[in-house]
Amino acid sequence: MRTINAEVIGVGTELLLGQIANTNAQWISQQLAVLGIHVYHHSVVGDNLERCSQTFQTAHNRSNLVIVTGGLGPTEDDMTRDAAQSIFGQKLVTDEESMERIEHFYVKNNQPMSPNNRKQALVFEHADVLQNLEGMAPGMIVQHESTAWVFLPGVPSEMKFLMNQHVLPFLKDRFQLEAEIASEMLRFIGIGESQLEHDLADIIQSQTNPTIAPLASEGEVGLRLTAKAASSEEAKRLIETAKTRILAVAGEYYYGSDNITIEEKVLKMLQDRGWSIASAESLTGGRFMDRLVSIPGASSVCNGAIVAYSAEVKERVLEVPKFLLKKYGTVSEECASCMVLNVQSMLESDVAVSFTGVAGPDAVEGHEAGTVYIGLQLKDQQPIIRKFHFTGRREQIRNRAVKKALEMIFHQLKK
Amino acid sequence: MRTINAEVIGVGTELLLGQIANTNAQWISQQLAVLGIHVYHHSVVGDNLERCSQTFQTAHNRSNLVIVTGGLGPTEDDMTRDAAQSIFGQKLVTDEESMERIEHFYVKNNQPMSPNNRKQALVFEHADVLQNLEGMAPGMIVQHESTAWVFLPGVPSEMKFLMNQHVLPFLKDRFQLEAEIASEMLRFIGIGESQLEHDLADIIQSQTNPTIAPLASEGEVGLRLTAKAASSEEAKRLIETAKTRILAVAGEYYYGSDNITIEEKVLKMLQDRGWSIASAESLTGGRFMDRLVSIPGASSVCNGAIVAYSAEVKERVLEVPKFLLKKYGTVSEECASCMVLNVQSMLESDVAVSFTGVAGPDAVEGHEAGTVYIGLQLKDQQPIIRKFHFTGRREQIRNRAVKKALEMIFHQLKK
Numbered sequence: 064m065r066t067i068n069a070e071v072i073g074v075g076t077e078l079l080l081g082q083i084a085n086t087n088a089q090w091i092s093q094q095l096a097v098l099g100i101h102v103y104h105h106s107v108v109g110d111n112l113e114r115c116s117q118t119f120q121t122a123h124n125r126s127n128l129v130i131v132t133g134g135l136g137p138t139e140d141d142m143t144r145d146a147a148q149s150i151f152g153q154k155l156v157t158d159e160e161s162m163e164r165i166e167h168f169y170v171k172n173n174q175p176m177s178p179n180n181r182k183q184a185l186v187f188e189h190a191d192v193l194q195n196l197e198g199m200a201p202g203m204i205v206q207h208e209s210t211a212w213v214f215l216p217g218v219p220s221e222m223k224f225l226m227n228q229h230v231l232p233f234l235k236d237r238f239q240l241e242a243e244i245a246s247e248m249l250r251f252i253g254i255g256e257s258q259l260e261h262d263l264a265d266i267i268q269s270q271t272n273p274t275i276a277p278l279a280s281e282g283e284v285g286l287r288l289t290a291k292a293a294s295s296e297e298a299k300r301l302i303e304t305a306k307t308r309i310l311a312v313a314g315e316y317y318y319g320s321d322n323i324t325i326e327e328k329v330l331k332m333l334q335d336r337g338w339s340i341a342s343a344e345s346l347t348g349g350r351f352m353d354r355l356v357s358i359p360g361a362s363s364v365c366n367g368a369i370v371a372y373s374a375e376v377k378e379r380v381l382e383v384p385k386f387l388l389k390k391y392g393t394v395s396e397e398c399a400s401c402m403v404l405n406v407q408s409m410l411e412s413d414v415a416v417s418f419t420g421v422a423g424p425d426a427v428e429g430h431e432a433g434t435v436y437i438g439l440q441l442k443d444q445q446p447i448i449r450k451f452h453f454t455g456r457r458e459q460i461r462n463r464a465v466k467k468a469l470e471m472i473f474h475q476l477k478k
Numbered sequence: 479m480r481t482i483n484a485e486v487i488g489v490g491t492e493l494l495l496g497q498i499a500n501t502n503a504q505w506i507s508q509q510l511a512v513l514g515i516h517v518y519h520h521s522v523v524g525d526n527l528e529r530c531s532q533t534f535q536t537a538h539n540r541s542n543l544v545i546v547t548g549g550l551g552p553t554e555d556d557m558t559r560d561a562a563q564s565i566f567g568q569k570l571v572t573d574e575e576s577m578e579r580i581e582h583f584y585v586k587n588n589q590p591m592s593p594n595n596r597k598q599a600l601v602f603e604h605a606d607v608l609q610n611l612e613g614m615a616p617g618m619i620v621q622h623e624s625t626a627w628v629f630l631p632g633v634p635s636e637m638k639f640l641m642n643q644h645v646l647p648f649l650k651d652r653f654q655l656e657a658e659i660a661s662e663m664l665r666f667i668g669i670g671e672s673q674l675e676h677d678l679a680d681i682i683q684s685q686t687n688p689t690i691a692p693l694a695s696e697g698e699v700g701l702r703l704t705a706k707a708a709s710s711e712e713a714k715r716l717i718e719t720a721k722t723r724i725l726a727v728a729g730e731y732y733y734g735s736d737n738i739t740i741e742e743k744v745l746k747m748l749q750d751r752g753w754s755i756a757s758a759e760s761l762t763g764g765r766f767m768d769r770l771v772s773i774p775g776a777s778s779v780c781n782g783a784i785v786a787y788s789a790e791v792k793e794r795v796l797e798v799p800k801f802l803l804k805k806y807g808t809v810s811e812e813c814a815s816c817m818v819l820n821v822q823s824m825l826e827s828d829v830a831v832s833f834t835g836v837a838g839p840d841a842v843e844g845h846e847a848g849t850v851y852i853g854l855q856l857k858d859q860q861p862i863i864r865k866f867h868f869t870g871r872r873e874q875i876r877n878r879a880v881k882k883a884l885e886m887i888f889h890q891l892k893k
Contacts, residue, residue: 105500
C-alpha cells in the first residue's frame with residue numbers, strides 16, 4: 064500500500080463569506096478515513112483565478128490525492144477548470160454524453176438553455192469523465208505526474224452521488240487499498256479529559272495500532288480507536304484488545320461506544336429494569352425530562368416532570384413545606400431532598416431526580432450562580448443529594464446540571 | 479483603509495477526520511464579512527507539528543491577518559503554540575491571570591489538576607493576552623512583521639466569546655475600517671420564506687444598498703439588510719428607510735431584529751404586562767418551558783410546568799378526567815383544552831399553554847406522527863385550541879410544536 068497524502072479543496076466565495084459551512088470536506092474526509100486514506104489538508108479558496116491556481120499549485124506540490132469540490136458551474140465565476148488548466152496544460156473538450164444530458168434537461172423542463180450551460184460539459188482531454196446523473200456538470204479524474212486529481216460539483220447531493228458511484232471504487236483500486244480499517248469511539252462520563260489521558264498515558268503512548276485519540280466535549284470524554292490490518296477481522300481484534308486494556312483502567316467511567324448518548328444509555332438501563340423515571344426541576348426548567356423524551360421509546364420509561372420554577376409552585380404543587388423553604392431556602396439540600404421524594408411519590412416513579420440552584424447571571428438567596436443541588440432517589444433507597452459549583456454562563460450551568468444528573472443515575476444503576 | 483488579506487486556519491485532526499465540520503471558519507468569516515474584511519483562504523491542518531508549521535508559514539507569506547482556532551488545549555496533541563513559535567521565535571511565558579483562573583477552576587470543582595493543564599496558560603511574551611472567561615486557554619493577538627495573528631481556542635463558545643469581546647474591536651481599530659457597514663436582521667414568524675419573498679418582490683429586486691438577503695430557518699424567516707456608506711449614521715439611515723418599506727408590507731409578522739429570539743420576545747411581552755406563564759406538556763416533554771427558562775430573568779414570568787408524558791400523570795397530577803381520556807383519547811382537542819385550563823389554575827398563571835400529540839416515529843391512538851394539539855389560554859378568555867400536522871422526524875415535530883406555540887402567543891399578545 065502506497066502512502067497517500069490527501070487534500071480536500073473547496074472552491075467558492077460563498078464558503079469564504081461564511082454563507083455555508085464546508086460540510087463537503089467533512090463528508091469526504093469521513094469517507095476517506097474509512098478507507099484508511101489520511102487527509103492532511105483542507106483548503107478553501109474563492110472564485111478567483113490567481114488564488115485558485117496558487118492553491119492548486121500548493122496541493123500539487125504536497126499531495127498525491129486532491130479532491131476539489133465546486134467551481135464547475137455555468138457562470139463566469141466558476142474557475143476550477145481554468146485554474147486546473149494552469150497546472151495540467153491539458154486541452155478542454157466537450158463531453159458529448161454530458162452535453163446531451165444538459166440539452167435534454169432544458170428541453171424536458173421547457174426552459175431556454177443559455178450558452179453558458181455549454182461550459183459545464185467541458186472536460187480535460189485525458190480525464191476519466193464521471194457521468195453526473197444528479198445534475199449538470201460531470202465529475203473528472205485526472206492523473207497528472209504523481210498526483211490523482213478528482214473534480215466534483217459543489218452541490219452536496221451531486222458530490223456524494225459521484226463519490227459513491229465512481230470515486231470511492233476508483234480509490235480502492237488506484238491505491239490498492241488492501242488494509243482494512245476498524246474504528247470505535249469509546250465514551251466516558253465522570254472523568255476529565257486530562258485525568259483520563261493521565262491514567263491511560265502508558266497505553267496511549269505505547270499504542271500505534273490502533274491509534275488512540277481523545278476528544279473532550281461538554282462533561283464527557285471520547286477515545287477514538289482506529290486500527291489497520293490486512294483483514295477486517297484482524298482490525299476488529301486489534302480494537303478489542305486495546306479496548307480491553309483501556310477498560311481495565313477506566314471501565315468505571317465507560318458508558319458505551321460510537322453513536323450512543325448518555326441519555327440513551329440511561330434510558331436503556333431503566334428500560335432493562337422496567338423502571339420509570341420522573342423529575343422535579345427548578346433551574347433546569349424541564350430540560351432533563353426533555354432530553355429523555357427526545358429519544359424514541361421514552362414513553363415506556365418517562366412518567367413526566369413537575370417544573371417548579373417559582374417558589375409558589377414548589378410549595379403548592381410539589382408540596383415542599385413552607386417552613387422548610389423559609390428555614391433552609393429553595394437553594395438547599397433540604398429542598399432538593401423534599402422535591403425528589405415528593406415527585407417520586409406524586410408521579411409514582413421508580414427513579415426520581417430533582418434540581419434546585421442558581422442558573423445565573425444573578426445570585427439567589429446569597430448563593431452565587433452555578434450553585435446547584437441535585438437529588439436522586441432510586442426506589443426506596445436513601446435519597447442521594449449532591450451539591451455542585453458549576454462554572455460558565457446560564458445555559459452551560461443548566462446543561463452541566465442535566466449532564467451531571469445523567470452521570471449520577473448511570474453510576475448508581477451500574478453498581 | 480488598508481487592503482486586508484485574511485485567512486482562517488483550523489487546527490485539529492478531528493476536522494481532517496470529518497468528525498466535526500469547520501463551523502468556526504464559517505462563523506468567523508461571517509463576522510469579518512460584516513466588517514468588510516475579505517477572507518481569501520480557509521485552511522485546516524491536523525495535530526502535526528511539521529504540517530502545522532508549514533501551513534502557518536504559507537499564511538505568513540500571503541496574508542496580513544491570520545485567525546487560528548484550536549490546538550491550544552492541554553494535551554501533547556495541541557501544537558498551535560509550538561508551530562507558531564517556529565514563525566515568531568518568541569519565548570512562551572506563563573500568563574499569571576490565566577494560570578490563576580485554571581487553578582481556581584480545579585479547586586472550585588474539587589478535581590485534581592494535571593501538570594498538562596499548566597501548558598494552557600502559556601502565551602507568547604509579546605502577545606496581547608485575551609482573557610478567556612468561558613474556558614481555560616487564553617486567546618492571543620501577536621503582531622509579527624506585517625501580519626496580525628489571532629489565536630483562539632477551538633471550542634465554539636470560547637472562540638465566539640473572545641471574538642466578540644476582544645478581536646472584533648481590535649480589528650476595527652487596527653485596520654482603521656473606514657467604510658462603515660450597518661446591518662440588521664429582521665425576524666418574522668408566521669409567514670413562509672417564499673410568501674415573504676413574493677410579498678416583498680418589488681422591494682427586494684429594486685434594492686441594492688442595503689442589500690436584502692432572505693434566510694429561512696426552522697419555522698421563521700429572517701431578512702438581512704446590509705448597507706454601506708461613508709458614515710455610520712448614513713448606513714443606519716439607509717437601513718431604516720428600507721426597513722420602514724418592508725414593515726409596511728409584512729409588519730404583522732415581524733417580531734424583532736438581530737439577536738432576539740421569539741422566546742425572548744414572548745417573555746418580554748409577558749414581562750411588560752406583568753403576566754405569568756405555565757405549561758402542560760406531553761410530547762414536548764418540558765421543552766417549551768425549558769426554552770423560556772433559558773432566558774435570564776425568566777423567573778419574573780415563568781411559574782413552571784407539568785410534564786404529563788404518561789396518561790397516568792395526565793389523569794392523576796393534571797386532573798384530566800378519566801372519562802374524557804377514555805372518550806376522546808389523549809390526542810384530542812378535549813384533552814388539550816382540559817390540560818391548558820387545569821395547568822393555568824393549578825399553577826395560578828395568567829397565560830397557559832398545553833401540548834398533546836404524537837412525536838413519532840410510531841402512531842398513537844390511530845393518529846399518525848406529527849398530529850399535535852396546542853392549547854392556549856390567556857387570562858379568563860376562551861381557550862384557543864388548534865390542531866396541526868407537523869412533518870419531519872421526532873425532534874423536528876417537537877421543535878415545531880414549541881415554535882408554533884410561541885408564534886400563537888406572540889400573535890395573541892400583539893392584538
